Amino acid sequence: MDSKTIKESGYFWWRNEPIPEDDIVPESAVAGDLIITDDGRISIELHGYLPSADHPMSRIFVGSGNSCPDIEGRLKNSSEHVLLTDVYTQGGKASFGGISYENYGATNCLIGSKPLPESKGEIMFDGLSIPLTGFEDWLGLGSIETSRTKRKLVATHKTQKNIKYTLEDSSTISVEFDLLAPMFGNQKNHAINIAEKISFKYLSRLKKTSSELKKYFFSITDFFLILTGSDYNMEWPSLTIGRTASNTKSYRFYFLRSRNSAAPPTRHNCLLTFPTIREEFGHLFQQWQIKREELGPGMSLYLGTRRGVELYVEHRFVNLIWGLESLHRTLNKDAPPTKLELKAQRIIGQITLAKDRKWLEAKLEHSTEPSLAERLVECIKLLPLNFPAESLRVFCNECAGKRNDISHFGGQRAPGGYGDFLGKIYSLNNALSNIYPAIILKLCGVNDLLLLNMLCTGRASSRIKYTLNEVGLHIK
Incomplete structure (x- = not known):
């Protein structure tokens, strides 16, 4: 068992069972063990079975995963109170002439030194x-x-x-x-x-x-x-x-x-x-x-590459590019029409035949949108870094090209050593992984002076500038 897993014995019963005045648990309480793993998987292994309108052991035979009422408990060593919610069956054993028992899982668990409020619905x-x-x-x-x-x-x-x-x-x-x-x-x-x-x-x-x-x-x-x-x-x-x-009551929350x-x-x-x-x-x-x-996705696609999640180099790269593309679309959803869009609308408006006008509208639907490389340039320009325009354009074109290669060809477009392709993607990932959170911080209100310090002179700046220099982005 993992050293960070919690395992403690106690008594457990259906929530809101009445407790006799001179006792600490209901008469229906069953002894068992509460187990909570480091990643929050919650289960109780009872040394018997909880009462039921049907035969108590019937829950064992209907299989695992069936929804059950919430379960309360009291722990042996700490005397703390427990509440398990979103409870479901997790098997057990029916033994004729032996010890029958059942197990339960739960989505959430609250543990505290004070009794939990009596409530038929959710606790607030x-x-x-x-x-x-x-x-x-x-x-x-x-x-x-x-x-x-x-x-x-x-x-x-x-x-x-x-x-x-x-x-x-x-x-x-x-x-x-x-x-x-x-x-x-x-x-x-x-x-x-x-x-x-x-x-x-x-x-x-x-x-x-x-x-x-x-x-x-x-x-x-x-x-x-x-x-x-x-x-x-x-x-x-x-x-x-x-x-x-x-007057505050506090309950540790596991999930x-x-x-x-x-x-x-x-x-x-x-x-x-x-x-x-x-x-x-x-x-x-x-x-x-x-x-x-x-x-929305402009945030979550970046966060999906973090949190300790292991991703293939290609998957991490396309997530970063998809996220920045989504970010640009959301930030510019209310932007006024561009000159190119207005020109397309004028041309379409001059066509009198409805069938031809509909055909041309379909053909030009995405023609006036910025390219992926242009979207990336505009996102990065939100930062006060003043990259040389040509270097930034080359970097964004390369990111867009590599994204298209992975999306449409599953990797590099032309035959060759795949290791070199992955090496380039790895370098682009490192640069984007420093640029992207800086853009998020900018959008959340961090001022340019703090951003410049963070990226150019702060404690982490040497590492950041190294990853940017590696892909041709040199801060002026």
């Missing part, structure tokens, strides 16, 4: 909290100072104020600080652990379901991916009920998601560190939420 939450473990270098907000001499080691921590931003709908996001350290007072220890704990918190103006907050969590993780340039996985979020620290082994972002590899965007962070996050919806 006020927000979510995500530990920023692994993002400390990107945050650059360390507040533990140490001083050491031959005779003394002193560690000093000054409590930081939480950093709060109000969004346009009056919801808030915040970066909040806590400290893991020995208890108050004086003690003598042979070893101590002091660690700053930082969390990202979202408090919604309106209550939301767990499904809505799950979608929000994925949007947050993608936002951090764009800012850091790292595929590092965020920790599991917690969903919260209550709007103040004193199926893609995980990878990417290392935490380091400051010298980050595209934009938090201190450089601290003042604008709330606005950038707001714009990210808006643009993610507005631009």
